[in-house]
Amino acid sequence: MTLLSTKATCNTHGQDSSYFLGWEEYEKNPYDEVLNPNGIIQMGLAENQLCFDLLESWLAKNPDAAGFKRDGNSIFRELALFQDYHGLPAFKKALVEFMAEIGGNKVTFDTSHIVLTAGSTSANETLMFCLAEAGDAFLLPVPYYPGFDRDLKWRTGVEIVPIHCASSNGFQITAAALEEAYQEAHKRNLRVKGVLVTNPSNPLGTTMSRGELNLLISFITAKGIHLISDEIYSGTVFSSPGFVSVMEILKDRKCDNTEVWNRVHIVYSLSKDLGLPGFRVGAIYSNDKIVVEAATKMSSFGLVSSQTQYLLAALLSDKKFTKNYISENHKRLKQRQKMLVAGLQKAGIGCLKSNAALFCWVDMRQLLHSNTFDAEMELWKKIVYDVRLNISPGSSCHCTEPGWFRVCFANMSEDTLNIAMQRLKTFVLDSTVNGRNQNNHHSPKNSKRRSPKWVFRLSSPDRNRESDER
C-alpha cells in the first residue's frame, strides 16, 4: 500500500484531542427543548446566533443582493466569472469601512492592504506561510483557541511557544512572561518570528488593555519581530473598556511608516461579529506590501465565493444597517453575558470579568478534587455526562492552571441558557453536599466504571466537526 506524507500521518491536525469528545457526546444526545429536554446542551460552540433577525429582515428588504442583481439587472455572469484574487472592490471597500466602524473610526483601513481569504482559519495559516517556516516559532499567550494548533502549525511546520499567563492578574500578558517565552524558544532552538494574540481574547472574553498592547509593540520593536492581532471578535465588545485595535496604538505612538508599522498584521472575519461562519469570509490586513502581495497570491488556495462577496458588499455598504447592527449586537450580547454571569453566581461559580466575545472564562477551581489536570478532566466528564453541558476545558486551550472552563452563551435561546444554569446550580449544590459526605470515601470503583467509556472514545477515528469550537 502506498504511503502518505508526513503531514497526512501526523497528529498536528489535533482532532484526536479529548476536546472533541465533548462534541461527539453532544451529537449523540443533543438537547432539544421539545424532543430531547434531557439532552446535552451545547455550550462549547462560539457562535453568534443573537442577531439573525436583523440579517433576515435586511435580506427580505434587499432581494437583489442574494439574487445576483444590481439595480434590478442580472449580473450573474459577471459574478460567476469573477475569480480575481484581488477581490471584489465593492466588497473590500465595505469590509474595511466596517472594520473601521467597529473600532469607533479611530483608524481607517486602506483597501490596497487587505487580502480576502476563506475564513480566518485560512487567513492565519496564510500569514504563517508568509512570515515563517519549519524551525521558526510564534509566541502565543495561553490560554488560546485550540484551533491554532492546527491552523498555525500543521502544514506550515511552524511551532507555537506559549506565553504564560496566570489568573493572579486576570491572565494579562506581562513583560516577564514575554521574555521568558522568547528565551524558551531559543532553548528549543527555534527562531522566534513573532507574537500572535487574539484581541478580544478567545477563550478569555476580554479586550486587551492599552498597557498590554503597548507592551507588545515595545517587545516586537526591541526584538525586531512580527505581531499578528487576530481581531475576529472585535465587533462583540459590549462594555467598557471599548475595543482598541493594535492599529490605533501604532497610530498613537506615531509609528506610521516606521519599520514596526510593517510588522503588525491584523486578521479579521465575519464569522463571529455577523454570525456567518458558513460563508467563509476572512481577511488579512497588513502594511507590508510584500506580505500583501504574497498573501494575495496565496489566497488563490482559499478565495471567497464571488456570490458571497457580492451579497456582503451590499449588506455592509448599507451604513444605516451596520450602525444599527453593531449597536444591537452589543446590547444583546451584553444582556446574554449578564444572564450567564448571574446564573453562574447563583450556582456559586465565578468567572473572569469579561467585556467581549461569545463566552465567559469560568472559574471552577473550587470544584476540583485536586489542583491537577486529571481532576479537571474528571470534573469535565461529570459536567458533560451528568450535568449534560458541553463546555470547553481549559486544558484544551493550553491553560496552565487547572479548573478553568470556557462556556458559550450566544449560541442558544434564553430559555435554554436558563435551563443550563439550573442544571449547573443543582450539580454544584449536590457536589457540595456529597463532597462533604464523600470526601474521604472517593471510590476507585466509581472512576473505573466511567473510564472504559472514555478509553474507547479516545481511540475512535473521525470527529466530524469543523472549528466551530472557536
Next chain:
Amino acid sequence: MGLEIEQPSAVQLSKIAVSETHGEDSPYFAGWKAYDENPYDELKNPSGVIQMGLAENQVSFDLLEGYLEKHSEASSWGKGASGFRENALFQDYHGLQSFRKAMASFMEQIREGRAKFDPERVVLTAGATAANELLTFILADPGEALLVPTPYYPGFDRDLRWRTGVKIVPIHCDSSNNFQITPQALEAAYNDAEARNIKVRGVLITNPSNPLGATIQRSVLEEILDFATRKNIHLVSDEIYSGSVFSSSEFVSISEVLEARQYKESERVHLVYSLSKDLGLPGFRVGTIYSYNDKVVTTARRMSSFTLISSQTQHLLASMLSDKEFTENYIKTNRERLRKRYQMIIEGLRSAGIECLKGNAGLFCWMNLSPLLEKPTREGELALWSSIVHEVKLNISPGSSCHCSEPGWFRVCFANMSEQTLNVALKRIHNFMEQRDRDRNIISSQ
C-alpha cells in the same frame, strides 16, 4: 520619544513568501499586460487585443440564468426563519450532504453512468486550485516529486509546488504520436527523478488534457495505472474538463477503468473535479477531491478547513445539480455548443493554412505554428508569440509556458467570447497568414 533603540536587521519573511515559485513573474504575463492595457471591445475598442488566453466557458450562461429565474429558492433561503440561519451557521467540513449527493450524481451523469460515485468520498474545496494543492500536501513530502506529462497547465507550477515544496518532474510528450503519454516516457521520467535522488510519489494527469484539448485513450489510462501500481505510487486524475467533451462517448474516466477492475489497487487513485469549466462558475470556488483511499478522504476533509466552499454557494448548487432534468439538458447542450465552437475555430484556422492537434474536448485548441518559426527554438516561439500579441493583437498562450518540449505550439481559447468576436479573431489570423505569404513571395522573388 527621543530614546534610540537599536533595530536588529529587519526580520525576514518566509522563503516561500519571497520565492518566485508562484510563477507570476514569468514572461508570459506580457500577454496579459497587453490585453489589460488595450482590451478588445466590439463597439468601444474594435482594434484592441482579443483575449484568447483565458480558458473560460461562456457559452451556456443562459441555461444557468434560466434555471435561477425559475428557482428563486436556490439563491434565497425561503420564507422559513431557519433556512438562512442554518445555512449561515453551516461550516461543517463534510459539506452540505445535499450538495455532495448532487455533485456525485452530476459526476455520474457526465460519465453517463459508466462509473458510480459515493457522496461520502466527495471532499469539497474552494476550487480545483485548492484541491490539487491539498492532495499534493497529503501525498508527498517537501523535496519529493509528482510526475506530470508535458505540456501541462501553467498553474500547476504554483499549485503543486509553491507552498508544498514538492517538485514536478516532466513526462515528455511530443507531436510524433499526438502528445500521448507512453510507457517509455513514464519510465524515463521516473528514472530521471531517481537519478537526481528525488523520490517519486505519484503521477498527475489532466483528462481531458489542458492544453491539448484532447481526452486520454483508455489503453493509455490502463498503462498509466499499471505503471503507478508497479512503482507503488499514487495517480491523480484532474478531470476538470470532463463535462466539456464534445462527444460523450469519447471520454473515459479513470473511475471507469477502476470499476472495470473491480476497484483493485484503487486506493492509490484520486480524482479532482470542479465546476469552473463545465458550468462556467470559476468565481464561486467549487472544487472537489474524490478519493478511493479512506485515509486520504479523512485527511483531505480535515485539511479542507483551510478552503471550504461558502455554504451560500453550496446551497445554490445543491439545488441546481439535484435537478436531473436541468443537468441532463445542460450537459447535452453545453457539449453541443462547445463542439460547434471548436468546429468554427478549426475550420477558420485551416482556411488560414494552420493545423491544430485533433481535439475532442475543453475550451481551447492546440495550434501548430511550428512551420512559421524562424528558429525551432523557445526564443523563436517567443518572438512569434510577441508578434501575435502586439501585431495581430491576440493574446494566446505559447507552448513554452506549458513546458512543451517542442517549440511552435500555442493554446487558443474559443469559449470565452461571442461568435462575432471569434470571427474577428479568425479574420485577423487569416490576414496575418496572408501577409506572411505575400512577404515570403516578395523575398523569394527577389
